[in-house]
Amino acid sequence: DIVLTQSPGTLSLSPGERATLSCRARQSVSSSYLAWYQQKPGQAPRLLIYGASSRATGTPVRFSGSGSGTDFTLTISRLEPEDFAVYYCQQYGSSRWTFGQGTKVEIK
Amino acid sequence: QVQLVESGGGVVQPGRSLRLSCAASGFTFSSYGMHWVRQAPGKGLEWVAGVSYDGSNKYYADSVKGRFTISRDNSKNTLYLQVNSLRTEDTAVYYCAKAAGVQLFYYFDYWGQGTLVTVSS
Numbered sequence: 001d002i003v004l005t006q007s008p009g010t011l012s013l014s015p016g017e018r019a020t021l022s023c024r025a026r027q028s029v030s031s032s033y034l035a036w037y038q039q040k041p042g043q044a045p046r047l048l049i050y051g052a053s054s055r056a057t058g059t060p061v062r063f064s065g066s067g068s069g070t071d072f073t074l075t076i077s078r079l080e081p082e083d084f085a086v087y088y089c090q091q092y093g094s095s096r097w098t099f100g101q102g103t104k105v106e107i108k
Numbered sequence: 109q110v111q112l113v114e115s116g117g118g119v120v121q122p123g124r125s126l127r128l129s130c131a132a133s134g135f136t137f138s139s140y141g142m143h144w145v146r147q148a149p150g151k152g153l154e155w156v157a158g159v160s161y162d163g164s165n166k167y168y169a170d171s172v173k174g175r176f177t178i179s180r181d182n183s184k185n186t187l188y189l190q191v192n193s194l195r196t197e198d199t200a201v202y203y204c205a206k207a208a209g210v211q212l213f214y215y216f217d218y219w220g221q222g223t224l225v226t227v228s229s
Binding site for chain 2: 001002033035037039043044045046047050051056089090093094095096097098099100101102
């Protein structure tokens with residue numbers, strides 16, 4: 001299985017600040033088959049980014065994804081109040097889909 | 109609009125079985141791969157199983173292989189997960205998720221709201 005490690009575990013920031021979330025894979029993720037999801041308490045996950053850098057329909061432009069191979073990043077340029085949530089990366093390039101353990105973005 | 113509605117969860121004793129269902133609407137169900145993902149209380153997401161658009165290919169996480177069976181009925185627009193020999197560590201919210209393409213190697217573009225399975229004596 002491709003193990004994904006997200007860092008940091010928790011990010012404490014204020015609205016308006018920039019958030020940088022990391023996702024590292026133990027082995028290369030083929031064809032940048034890497035997605036990011038947002039999950040708020042009591043809700044299902046919501047797709048934000050796919051193909052490492054393509055925004056899903058409805059994803060605000062303040063969200064951007066980058067990276068390839070084993071290192072990927074989700075950046076939120078200026079945090080809005082509704083962005084405080086848990087974020088998961090996922091690889092979908094093998095027949096064992098795996099998620100990172102999540103990064104919680106909390107209000108400082 | 110795409111809707112995925114899970115059902116079938118509940119409280120069950122260890123060793124017993126359940127069948128979870130996911131009713132799909134708003135898209136051509138028979139054209140997309142589908143998955144089950146679970147989330148234990150306070151924990152992260154764990155992929156459980158996936159099935160191709162026509163049911164011919166199925167994949168399972170090692171943690172459930174041999175105990176869980178994924179299937180689909182394209183005539184009823186419904187995805188299933190038969191869960192047998194339940195263990196306390198299977199306690200989780202179970203989500204169904206739609207793959208973004210016909211094969212399975214796609215991200216998940218829509219998710220249901222989940223159904224809670226609690227395994228307890």
